[in-house]
Amino acid sequence: MIPTPYLLFLGDAPDPLAAKVAQGIRDWRPEHAVGQLRLPGCKADMGLPDMTIAEAVEAGAKTLVIGVANRGGVISQAWKAELHDAIAAGMDIASGLHNLLRDEPDLVEASHAHGVTLHDVRVPTVKYPIADGKKRTGKRVLAVGTDCSVGKMYTGMAMDREMKDRGLKSSFRATGQTGILVTGEGVPLDAVIADFMAGAVEWLTPDNDADHWDHIEGQGSLYHVSYSGVTMALIHGGQPDALILAHEPTRTHMRGLPDYGLPSLEQLRDTALPLARIANPACQVVGVSVNTKALDDAAAAKCCQEIEDRMGLPTVDPYRHGAGRLVDALLAL
């Protein structure tokens, strides 16, 4: 286990989305986040107290969590001074980047010298099977997005919390670094060997009680050419009974791909549902989750209403409006 509370390291995040790991912890485990550390030029802000390493230690921080991801997932040389300061001050370091803390000899040496631990959460620790496609008991829901980083994880977290609040059987199944750092377990799916992706999702969402729901954390998008294979494995390995369409209405192009426009929600529905029905012929699209963070209250309500009228599906921002209507739609299946 990773010692809490955390100091969230935002580094030189080029935009707020780059700090989505930190944001996820801030939003879903605020009691674990004592402060943030930002480098010059950082474009992200969690609204937490800015702290030096010394101040964070004083405030009780046990682990510096690298809460920022740059393209390719490397550990930037620009971060090294602060990482070394944290280690020297006795803090563990936790990271979900593709490039591993344990592969940085200077950090490893310092961690040994100061008796702290380096936690790489994006390292598969299980030998996952090849997917066998067998029908599993229990229910599963997956959010699929018009793009990456549109609120799929928040949708699952919010629905899981709502179901637990109602006393229903429910699990959030983390498939990415943020989900794993928030919940403490899961499959780092984008770090799994290609042939075992779908099998890892099957492993993550095993047989369960007939009235139990797994909220599987979505990844990527069928329309995002960099990561669509990971999304496909979630759809087929997860064999979802229900899909939620996830969307961010102010996005002008696919994240990181300026030449690629976003699909409409109708296109996403018509692409994802037939693919999902290969693994689960009973699958239904039950709702739309809109990330309205960039909109004010009135604009958010209007946006959701317009989509609801157009799509004929309950449409909410589950983080802003609550996930009650999406959970109702699941239970009505």
Add this chain to the structure above:
Amino acid sequence: MIPTPYLLFLGDAPDPLAAKVAQGIRDWRPEHAVGQLRLPGCKADMGLPDMTIAEAVEAGAKTLVIGVANRGGVISQAWKAELHDAIAAGMDIASGLHNLLRDEPDLVEASHAHGVTLHDVRVPTVKYPIADGKKRTGKRVLAVGTDCSVGKMYTGMAMDREMKDRGLKSSFRATGQTGILVTGEGVPLDAVIADFMAGAVEWLTPDNDADHWDHIEGQGSLYHVSYSGVTMALIHGGQPDALILAHEPTRTHMRGLPDYGLPSLEQLRDTALPLARIANPACQVVGVSVNTKALDDAAAAKCCQEIEDRMGLPTVDPYRHGAGRLVDALLAL
């Protein structure tokens, strides 16, 4: 480079398809295959002379190639006696299995003792990038299948050979163990880390002359829940200009998934083409490749004609009938 010629080890293959690595070498580089070694119960036969290790050495074999794959890609204990005999006789061993020769301590020790080399071709040797989706120059064609193991590699190999015979610019781009063992290079795509799959395909099929065609080796199937994510990455990383639909007409269920029926060629077309157009809006389905190995000449011709009439696309078994009509369809684009 792996020393040739090869002894093809078929092991205890439970069916002929399990030996598709050996079959690929036999069919596309027959000059490299001096014989075959089968264990009791082996259900595959390459039509090559059955040889002991001693006979293979006598016949000039330099490398024992593990030409059989079992589910999960493990190195069976049942094979070990013959592998050790080959090493003791001075032969290299080559394997494309997920489980590596280099991770078997007994084989490593024996290889050192006898001065031979263990070749694991399913080990990515390149740090592949994240796909950027940028339009590349040159042309690309990808075969997509109604199932796994329906002739996608043979389709690419046959079209590449036909184009080279016509003096046209053409490359076969191997993405699997067999293709890599046949051609000597490529990307072992199903062994690549999930986030880098599409980037590995981009890397494999770079900018090229405007009239050059890459024949990208297909993998899996969009309809095969175990491997569909790998297929998706090929479609988006390859940004093909042309798709060939590949089919095996006697298959009764998806390979390894007895509860899953095959899609029709129409379903495959209607699923694959919109997905391909996300990365390349100009993509077209140009032909159908039928693996008629299980049919006699008359039945093969009738099967292709029926599909051609139904689909309105040139339909051939490229290994049996030649790939000329498929290449004509490419050039007509």
